[in-house]
Amino acid sequence: MAASAARGAVALRTNVGRPVAFVRKIPWTAASSELREHFAQFGHVRKCTVPFDKETGFHKGMGWIHFSSEEELHNALQQENHVIDGVKLHVQPQRPKALQGDQTSDEEKDF
C-alpha cells in the first residue's frame, strides 16, 4: 500500500499544474496514436496514454493527453467537438487531485 500511496504522490506531483487533458468516451477502435494524431492539431503532444485492460485487450475508453503548454491545452478545450472514428469524445482538463477533496465541502451547508 505504501508503494501505491507513493505512486499516487508521484502522479499528483506530475499532474499538478501541468497541462493535461482527460479524455473519455474514446471509441474502442482508437488507441493512443489516433488520439495523438487528433490532438496534435492543438499543439505539441508530449505524451498520450490510453491504458489497455490486460484482462480483456480493450481499453476502458479513457486517456490522457499531456501538452507542452497551458495554451495548447486551452486550444484543445476551446474546440467544441472532438470526433474520432465518428465518435464524439469528452475532453476536460485533468483536475489536480488535491483540489477535489474540498470541492463539495461547503456545498452541503446550503440546505
Next chain:
Amino acid sequence: MAALLRSARWLLRATAAPYLPLSLRLLAGGPGRPHAALCLRAARARPVAGGLLSQARLHSIAAEKKNDLQEEPTSSHRRNASQFDWALMRLDNSVRRTGRIPKTLLQKVFDNTCHSGSPGGNQALLLLRSCGSLLPELKLSERTEFAHKIWDELQKLGTVYDVSHYNALLKVYLQNEHKFSPTDFLAKMEKGNVQPNRVTYQRLIAAYCNMGDIEGASTILGFMKTKDLPVTEAVFSALVTGHARSGDMENAENILTVMKEAGIEPGPDTYLALLNAYAEKGDIDHVKQTLEKVEKSDLYLMDRDLLQIILSFSKAGYPQYVPEILEKITYERRYIPDTMNLILLLVTEKLEDTALQILLACPISRESSLNDFGSFFLRHCVTVNTPPEQLRDYCKKLKEAQLHTSPLQFTLQCALVAQKFDLAKVLMKALKEEGFPIRTHYFWPLLVGHQKEKNVQGIVEVLKGMHEMGVTPDQETYVNYVFPSFDSIESVRAVLQENGCPHDDNVFSQAELRSKAVNGNLDYILSFMESNTLPFSFASLRGSLILGFRRSMNINLWSKITELLYKDGRYCQEPPGPTEAVGYFLYNLIDSMSDSEVQAKEEHLRQYFHQLKEMNVKIPENIYRGIRNLLDSYHVPELIKDVNILVEREKTDSRKTSKPSSSDLESKLEKLKAENQPIGDILKQLILMLCSEENMQKALELKAKYESDMVVGGYAALINLCCRHDNAEDALNLKREFDRLDSSAVLDTGKYVRLVKVLGKHGKLQDAINILKEMKEKDVLIKDATVLSFFHILNGAALRGETETVKQLHEAIVTLGLAKPSTTLSSPLVTLYLEKDDLPAALESTIDCYEKYKILPRIHDVLCKLIEKGETELIQKAMDFVSQEQGEMTMLYDLFFAFLQTGNYKEAKKIIETPGIRARPTRLQWFCDRCIANNQVETLEKLVELTQKLFECDRDQLYYSLLKLYNAFNIFLTAKKQNIVFDNEAYARLINLLLMKDNSTQAMQVKDFAETHIKGFTLNDAANSLLIITQVRRDYLKDALTTLKTALDLDQIPSRLAVTRLIQACALKGDTESVQDIQKLVNGLEDSIGLSRMVFINNIALAQIKNNNIDVAIESIENMLTSENQTVDPQYFGLAYLFRKVIEGQLEPALEKISIMVERLANQFAVYKPVTDLFLQLVDSGKVDDARALLQAPVMKSLLELIPELIDKEEAYSCLMKSYVFDSDVASAKALYESLTAKNVKLNDLFLKRYAVLLKNAGESVPFTEPPESFEFYAKQLKESKETHL
C-alpha cells in the same frame, strides 16, 4: 366433442360473468396494479407456446405469491426477505427496462439464491417464472433446461413446492414449447402431494392442445367438470389452437360460436388464437379477414398481439406475409421492448432475415441518441453464430437504413469480445475494403483469449491473421500479449520461425529488450546494447529502462548502461546529444521514483552518481536544476551535491554568456576595484555564487579581502554557508560583523535556527541563547517547522548526552516564549537520562516537567524501562503520581500500554479487565499509531485481542489500524494468488480502509474479487457511503446510484454527504431522472439521512436548467411557492445553492429568468426568501451591480424592515454593509449603523470591521473599537459560528 362443449356451457352458466373485461386487459403492464395484471395473466394463459412476453411486472409474481403463502410460517422466510427483495429488484429492473432478462443475470440471481441457504418459495417462483419467454436470447430447449436445473437444485436445498410452482413450471413449458406428458406431470404433482387447481388444468389443456391432442384436452376438461371448475376464455382459446393443430380448422372456427352460445363473447385472446392458427397455416387471407372483423368490433388487438402473429408466420415458414402485418403495427413507444424481444427471439430461432425486416421497420428516430439502435440485433447475431457473410450484409443494410452509425466496427467488437476469430477476419476485411484502417490493437482481445489458456497455436494463428490483414505486430503486442504465454522469449522466436510466422526482427528485438528491462534483467540489456547492430531509438526504451533500473539494484550495471548510452556511437549521438539525453534520463529516473523510494535508495543513487562522475558522464546545468528541485521536494537535499558533480560547467560558461563563472566575476571585480569603482553588487554576486558552489574557503577569503564592501545579503549567505559546513567559529564572527554593519537587520528564521544548532553543538551555549533572544526581540516568524527544528536541536544534544545544552536551550526557548513546552519539545529532557539508563533521574525529570508545565513527556518509555528493569518501587512512585495528578483511568492506560509494549500480556489483560474501565479512543488510537509507526504487528494484534470486551470500544478503528499495519492490500493480493478467501467482514473492512485512504482503484479490485467469491457480499453503511462518494468523484454516477440502491436494499442509512454528493453530481450533469430516482429511493428516509426536501428541489431545478428546461424548472419552483398546500414553509425555502450554481455556471438565460421569477414572487406573492437568497448570492459572487439591479439597496433596506420572519437578517445586514463599502457610500453606511444600533441589533465583528474600514478610508473617526483581526478572520469566525448553530 359435442358433449364436452355442452358441459362447458353448463359450467359457464354456473359461474356467471366472463373473466376478462377489456379495461383490465389494457392495464397489463401498468405499474402499481399487480392484481389487475395478475388476473389477466392467470386468465390469459397463452395457447401458443413461446409466446411473446407480457410486460407484466414481476412484482405481480411476488404479490400473488405472498398471498398464497401467508400461512407459511418459517423463520428463514424473514431472513430471506431482504435477499429476495434484492433478487426481485434486479430481475424486475431488467424486465421493466427491456422486457427480458439476460441469462447471466438470471444465473447470478440463481447462484445467490442457492448460496443464501434455504431459498424460500417466493424466490423459487420468481426464478422459475423467469425461465420462459423472458429469455428470448436463449434457445427454447435451453430455457427449459435452465428451469429444470433451478427446480432440481432448489428442491435439493429444501424448497417446498406448492401448486403455484407447478403452475409456473407448466407455463414455462408452454412458453418454451416443451414436449411433455401431462399425465406424468399430474403424477409428479401427486407424488409431491400437491393438488392441481383450475390453473393447472387450464394449462394442461393448453399443453394437449399445443400438441393437437383434443382427446387429451377433453379428458382434462372432464376432470374440471367433476370438480365444478369454471371454464374460462383461456380454455376456449386453447381449444381453438388444439383443433387447428389437429388439422380441423372448421371446428377451430366453431369454437367461437360455441363460446357465444355458452354466454362468453370471444375476447382478443380467442381471436389471437385463431389468428395464430391461420398464420401457422400460411392463410394470409383469413388472417386479414379476421383482423378486419376484430377492428370492426369493439375489441382491440395490441402491437404485442400482432407481433405474435408475425412470429407464427415466420416460424411456420411464411416470412413473405410479415410485411402485411408489420403495416398494422402502431409502434407505440411502450411496445419497443416487445419488438426488440421478438427480434431477439427470431435471431435465436435462426430467422435472422425476418428479424432484420422487423428491425428495419422500426420507426426509431434516426437522429436521436438511439442512432445505434441496431446494436442489440448485431450482438445477438454474433452470439448465435450467424454466418459471417450474412452478418456483413446486415451491417450494410443497417447502415443504409441509418439504424447504426458504425455497424461493422460494432459487430467486430462483439466478435472480438466473443473471441470469434473467423468472423472477426471477415469483418476486418470488410472494413478494409471500405477504406477503414485495421489497427494493431484490434487483435489484442483475441490474443488475450489465447493467453488465458496459454494456447500457443492460437496465438500463432492470430499473428498470422495480422499478417494477412497487413498489420505488423508492434512492441506492445509482443510485450503485453504474446510473450506472457511463453516460457521464454527465445521460445517465442523459435515457435514463430517454426510456424513460418513473419515478424520484423527489429521490432521483435526491441520488444524483447523492453520485456527484459521491465523484468529488471539489466545483464541482458547491457549485452544486447553492446552487441546490437540495429538502428535503435533510445526514446522508445527509456520508460522500460527506468523500470528495469528500479527493479535491479545492481549499481554497476546502472552505470555501465548509462555509460554506453552516453559514449557509444549507436545511441544518443544525434542532436541534442548525449549530455542532454542522459541528463533527461537521470531526471526521469528520479522523477519516476517516490520520495520514500529515493530516500531508501539514497546510498545507491549516490554511488551511481559517483560512478558516472568517474566515467566522465556529464549533464547540462538546467537539467541538474530540475533534478535538484526534485530531490528537494523529496527531502533528500543531501544528494544534491552528488548530482552537482555531474554538471557540465565548461560548456555552460561558453554557451551562456549571461551567466558568468566565478572566475569571470572575480576578474571583473578586481578590474572595477582597480578602477576605483563601486564593487558592492558584484561582490555580493560573487559571494552568492561561491556559496552555491559550496566553496567556503574561497568565499571567506574574498570577504576578508573586500571587507569594507560587504553588504548584508553577502553576510547572510556566508553565515549560512559556514553553518552548513559546521564552522561555528566563523559563523559567529560573521554574525557579529553582520550586526555591526546593521544592527536592525534580520536573518530569516532558517538561518537563525541553523546558527543556534551549530553554536549549541560546539558548546557556545551563551551565544546560542543570545541568538534565541535576538529571535524574540526581532520578532522572527516562528512556524511549526521552526518548533520541530528546535526539537531536533535539543534531541540531538540529548542523544550526545549534553545535559547542559539541553537544559539551558530548552529553558531559553520556553521562557522566551519562542515555543510552548509540549510532550515533544520537552522530551529531550527525559531522553537525556533514558539514554544513560538513569531511570530514577528520568522519572524525576518527567515529574519535574509535569510540575512546571503540566505535561508528562515520555512517561510511556519511562514506564516500559522501569518494567523491563523490574523497578517496582519506582513503578509504584510513577503510578501514584499519575493517579493523583491525572486520575486513575489515565494511570491504568499508561500501565496497560507499558505492559503491552514490553510483552507482559498477562498483566496487560488484568489491567484492561479492571472493572469500570472504559474505552478512550484517543489513547487507543495513539497506541495504534505508535505500533504502526514501529511496525509492531504482534503488539497491535494483542491490543485488538485484549480490548475485545472493553466497554464502548470502537472495534472498527482498531481493525483499521491492524489492517494498516498488515499492509492490507498486499496481503489481499497474496491471498488471492493462493486462492485464499477471507470472510465478508474482512473484505468489507479492507475496502473501507482503502476507501478512507483514497485508494479507490484498489478498493474496487477488492470489491470485485469479494463479490465473485463471496455470495451475497455486502458492505456496511460507512463503506457504502464512502464508495458512493468515491464513485461520484470518479464520475461513475451509474455505479454510485447502484451502490445507493444496494445500500438501501440492505436497510442501511447512507450518509448525508454521500447522498448529497450523488444528487449534486447528477444534477450538474443535467440528469433530472436520476435525481428523481434518488428522491424515490430515499423516500421516507429523509429524516434519518438528514436530507432536506430542498436538496431535491434545488437539484432537480438545476438539472432541468442544465438541460435547457429553464421554464419547467422555474415554473415548478414558482408553483411550489405559490400553491395552496405548501410542503416547505417559504421561509425555509432556500434556493441559495441553485442560485450559486447558476451564477457560477454563468447560465445567463437561466439567471435572467430566475431574477424575473424572484421579483415576481416578491412583488405579487410577498414571498421574499428567494429574492433575498439571490441577492445574497449575487453579492457573494461579487456581482454587486447585478445585485443592485435586482434590488436597489433602499429596497433591500425596506425589505429588511418588511419581513420580520427573515432568518438570515444578520447576514443580510452584512451584505448591505458590504455593498455600501463597495460603493464607498459612507452616508448610507452611517445611516444603517445608526438605525441598527438604535434598534439594539447585535452587530457581528465582520460588519463592524467593514464599517470601520470604510470610515477610516473616508478619513472619519470610528465611534467604536475597531475589531483588531483581519477580514478573513471574522469571516471565518462567522462561518464557524453559523455551522455550530445549524
